[in-house]
Amino acid sequence: MAYFKDADEVYAYIGKLFEQLAEDEELAPKFRKANTIVQYQYRDPESQITVKLIDGEDGRVDCGETTMEPEVVMSMEADTAHRFWLGKVNVTVALARGQMKAKGPVAKILKLVPLTKPVFPRYRALLEQDGREDLLEAA
């Protein structure tokens, strides 16, 4: 059974994490050096988050439909995304196994992977604050 019951739950946690990162004074400028628009397309439940990471511009996160044109598209099960933000997914392995599929200049996204290190505890805290130990334990 999937961890998230519907798209709204995906947006409430993973979407919210992206929104927090977009406003983070220390991390946001580093992520924006990727200079790209990336769209995460999730399955089970079907959902989509589009993130603008353009150097020198304000960040933007669209949960669901968007007018932004993505340069990189990453597709995966929402469960894989959840496990990634808990620090439990190795991106290179996930790409090799086809658990994550990447379309576009993937190097721009791989560049960001080391920056995600301090984000894992934040995601965990986000779930804890909301009393979602079930999501922590399930993964």
Add this chain to the structure above:
Amino acid sequence: MEAGSALDRTPLRGFKDFYQYAGTTRVIAGRDLLSSTGFEFQKEGARRVFVVTDEVIRGTGLVEKVEAGVADGGLEVVGVYDKVPQDSSTHVCDDCAAAAKEAGADSFLAVGGGSVMDTAKVADAVFTHGGGAREQEGFFLMPREDDGMGRPLDTAPLACIPTTAGTGSEVSMAAVIKDPDEKIKIEIADFPLFPRLAILDPETTRTLPPKIAAATGMDAMTHAIEGYVSVDWSAHQDARSLHALRIIRDNLERAVQRGEKDEEARGNMLIAANLAITIALGSVHAMSHPAGAQFGVPHGVANAINLPHVIRHNAAGSDDIADRYRDIGEIFDIAEPDIGEALASHITGLVDRLGLPTRLSQAGVPEDGIPALVEGAMGDGTTLLNPREMDEEDYAELYRAAL
């Protein structure tokens, strides 16, 4: 950091949680094989062959020998595309695919170096599945059965005859080409890109200039060393990497210095390059890619220069990493306690004897180019696979040391 995360430095010994190894290309190696190209390629389903090459290779007369070999097997050469540049592009791949369609081809035969072979791979994907070269970009995204989750659909048969001993593209499932409109390099990797056949015949490198033999040989050596110490190591690739290094130890200098006179050394270097290739690389490649893109440093030359500096840096990172370099040191009879320094010095000496530059400044890289190079290296996918975690300052220091 949590165990198993994307950022863990994977242990370099023991039984791994996961690795994947594939090598589906039939390799034939030996003397006088070009004359049986058709006989061998027929076994892969080829009938109407479209040859992909470049003008330089065609000018050596090698393509004519291959064409004769194709015809001798009862196959037909329906066209020869010799417009592949040194650094191929999406436009070239589209043009090549269209020419193959126009010629009524049913298979591709690449005769050349990495650029030619990668062009043939991408052109084959466009030829088979339609669309343009730009649309092929991505990892494991080629069309599959069962709504994209099943077995990848076959492409037209592709055979490769490498004319340098370095790239290993003849047995890899990856291709890298330039998109000149967006001024970026795009990567395509999936199982159908494995050529069906690779023919390794030292006749193809007989007239290779010594400088190119040296640079491409150092590229193969870098693949072998980086593949062995990468966090994406595997027991399968370990075996290939270490044996490739033994062959390189015994043949690289001979192949460069004796060239045309030493068929055995040239043949063995083709095999070494073939064994060494892997997509599990590290910071040497992360540093060399931007040096090539921004300052035109030939890939093998950049690898030869950067390799010793990365070895010193990585070996100082942990005992685990140093131990992997010790395994490599054994092959070269190096057993000093400071393995990083000893192995790095050995390689610098080799590079010097091969007549290649040992400093990036000798290859045209200016000091004020370092910040942009650092940004390029940090953005290169191979950085994630280096055994020691890298940051901007690490790369800046390494580039300064290599300058």
